[in-house]
């Protein structure tokens with residue numbers, strides 16, 4: 368993997384495979400066996416189409432596209448190490464790290480940083496300005512839509528997400544509203560439009576949403592969870608309440624993906640980070656149908672928009688993930704890439720697979 372990548376991408380957070388192929392290739396593209404993507408037009412990373420989008424669509428690409436996310440916690444440390452071990456030998460003097468720290472001092476609230484169009488644009492562009500990755504991800508959070516669904520929340524430093532009134536009853540779930548992005552998060556649309564202009568197709572501008580089960584887990588648990596006991600209790604004792612909440616999240620997130628695409632997102636990643644807390648049979652009841660519904664709804668109106676699915680530690684669910692209809696599955700490092708590719712089948716692109724703890728190692732190794 369490393370040999371085909373530029374210097375800064377030795378272990379990127381997300382790396383779509385060279386053999387990426389489209390589930391629904393455009394007419395000009397022909398896909399063959401794994402590892403041999405055939406394309407009648409070999410143009411890649413052009414002014415019309417960023418490299419990342421070309422790879423997802425199964426076109427022939429000159430190198431794997433590389434992008435990374437300023438992930439909460441571990442990923443952020445990963446970026447620190449990337450910075451420390453690459454172009455910025457002194458982390459404190461690195462323009463990217465320094466400017467984000469300054470910005471956090473000036474705007475200590477995560478919600479402020481992520482809900483102000485100028486700040487969202489500035490923060491989203493910071494990694495782009497330093498590393499020129501192939502994907503530029505919107506600075507936001509999967510929980511950003513919650514207030515628009517009548518679910519107040521905050522991100523508390525040192526604690527993470529906090530949902531002020533966790534949803535534990537039928538009456539509470541009945542109060543959840545359908546999310547109208549234009550009304551509640553106009554700064555997201557504005558930021559995506561500006562990012563498209565700034566990045567000018569030299570990279571793909573990426574949007575994202577939380578998957579219904581993962582969003583519901585925050586809403587029911589009240590925040591992060593270790594054992595997901597409250598949402599599981601609801602699933603196994605009052606499943607109709609959970610299904611009602613999952614359906615509301617589904618309709619809202621399908622709308623939100625379309626809104627992001629209409630405002631410039633060139634691919635959208637769906638994070639079902641906690642779906643793997645479910646047994647496979649429970650995944651089939653509480654996550655898969657809703658993911659499929661989102662994908663079907665988006666493909667109906669935006670058939671060309673690539674959709675990426677990530678579930679952490681997804682080894683036990685791998686064969687089920689393509690059943691959602693997404694174009695790309697994002698693997699984490701717990702899955703062997705070759706085995707993952709075999710188990711996913713050849714009609715889907717893969718990305719990811721890097722263990723960020725790599726950055727804890729010595730530069731020389």
Ligand SMILES: Cc1c2[nH]c(c1CCC(=O)O)Cc1[nH]c(c(CCC(=O)O)c1C)Cc1[nH]c(c(CCC(=O)O)c1C)Cc1[nH]c(c(C)c1CCC(=O)O)C2
Pocket residue numbers: 436437438439440443477480504505506507508509510522527528575590591592638640679
């Ligand atoms: C800590 C946290 C937050 N929000 C969330 C958490 C995780 C808590 C838990 O483990 O249960 C919830 C969340 N947010 C995101 C996910 C999906 C990714 C995953 O599986 O971790 C999840 C599960 C995406 C994201 N979360 C974020 C992005 C923005 C894109 C980017 O990473 O640059 C995405 C896709 C940004 C984010 N969001 C948050 C922080 C601290 C950051 C990093 C930036 C900062 O420190 O200011 C708050």
